[in-house]
Amino acid sequence: MLPARLTELLDSAPPGVEEALELTDGLDAVLADGLARPGAQGTAALEDLAAATGSTPLAASVRAAVDAVGSGRPTGPAPAALAGARTALAGAVHDALLEQADTALGRPRDDLPESAASPAGGAGGADPALEGARSWLAELAVAGWRGIDRDLAAGADAALAPLLEDPSRRRLAVLIDGLGAELRAHCPLSGEADPPARRWSDLWARAVLLAQDASPAGPGAPAEEVSGRLLPLGADVHEHPTAFQVQVHAVLEPSGGDPARLVRAAASAPKVDVLTRESLWGLLAGHSVLLGALAGHHALEVAGMPLLHGGDLLWDDERARPGEPADRFAAARLHLEDALAPAVPPLERHPARIAEPVLLEGYAAKKKRSPAPGLDLDLDGTRLPVSLHRLPESSSLDLKAAAASGACIGLMRWDAGTGWSVQPLGVAAKKAPASQTHTADWAMGPTDPKYASALKKTDPLGTLRERAGRLLRK
């Protein structure tokens, strides 16, 4: 990315973003105190929300929800309508930001085909497995973040039970489990503590939508099957107490000679809290072709791999084989300028989902102490903050490696309040560019001898699996 374009990106928020966030904050304040007692200020905030969505397809349902909360009946369809309004606001912010990023990166973006623009509903009819999730989420909203006690927080487990077994409901299950763990750790909030209102409302609104009968179960039909050479750029690693996901960002060179495209490939597994750091990658051992390419830095040849609208490959090791050695920085230099980025499906439009691959070179990494300890990449005087909270512990890519880097493949991220930042996926040392550190270097086992021997000694996954085998399959 050219420094001048980066300056433009960092200096100006797109029009409308601030207004949308203000409306969102107003709703979040109501969710903090509870729909049961919006108060005068909350009522005003809800009126603003109804006015702002007044000319959208959501108008009638938001109006009804605001009236219902005002007259003390905040249940029924009200939570879903409010979650819908919040999601629409987030979608507008997302669109403005992504367009701004695409302009800065000079990135061409695919259009969503007509057929995928309005998401197909679920299989039809009510799914009883969603009932428990909906009522727990409604209870949270009525009580408000400040009013959640230990029992209500623990209600996540019951809401989850019917969802866990069904892989097509995994998205809702990991979300409820992740939110539940945070509520259990923090609720009831101590008297003067402010709830993390924006975060919990984000998670809540998304869960409410995923718990609607109309929400599609599973990933939906693949748009097409693709073949060609896949060049991994890096791995975005996600973890909460009971889930681990690796999302690989890659460039696909289609075999027919069509232009290169940006795609992603994910693999995830349920886990338990104590499986962390060196024992995480073992959870994905069933995807050894994908993990082997990450650890071994080579390309992949894929044949007939399903690709969803939105750029996600439905990874299947059987449809891939290892290719030639491939340097990530070389792949990024060759393709990141021109590769076609995927369209974003309607319900995926949220600023937290923006993760645009970017190659940064020729910067000076500068540590800073205030307002909090951090790291900036200084590109000709423009400072891009590094998202230090996104450097996974299950890798050797730590602050030290990032601070000593001279080139970086990363993801552009945006968060309300902090703005744009870069999440490193891989770095090359400034003094020795051939020395690289990537987030997925441990994909086939820790490359740091200290953690490799710790893993050998403790083998937590093996120990627990052995217990599970004995106790659960009696």
Add this chain to the structure above:
Amino acid sequence: MAPHAPGPPSTVPLVPPVHARKLTKVPYVELADGRVQGVVSSGSAGERVYVSSVSAGSHALSCATNNNRPCGGLGGAPCKHIRALLDEARRHYGAERVAAYLRLDPDQAPEAALSALSGPVEPGPTGVVFTRFLRYLSYLELPGTTAPLPEMHWFPAGRAL
């Protein structure tokens, strides 16, 4: 209504991290329902396990086999199972968090306060804890998926700085 603050960036996870540890002796430990509780392998009989707990505030102690036979080693002081449970809880969560959860004397160093802990013996929630252990293990029996889970973008893997 309290003045509204949107809080920290919405993509910073808020569950304090736990630490890797060896799981053969104490496969399960948790801070839940106002107790430090977990499952401890029996020293002798291979299959048998003990369910042990310490209550926050009262520091009531309980220990029994998963078939609800009371532990013979439990008197006014913690038995070896409760000792092992507290040792592993310390590794898992850190001594400070465990001591704070149990509401131990804040003027004492957490490690010392945990070592000196004692309390009345009470019947414990043996069945509940053992069921929670089985539920915990069941996560490892659930199949993984390669369908994307976009919700995980709110849970980036990170490290303590």
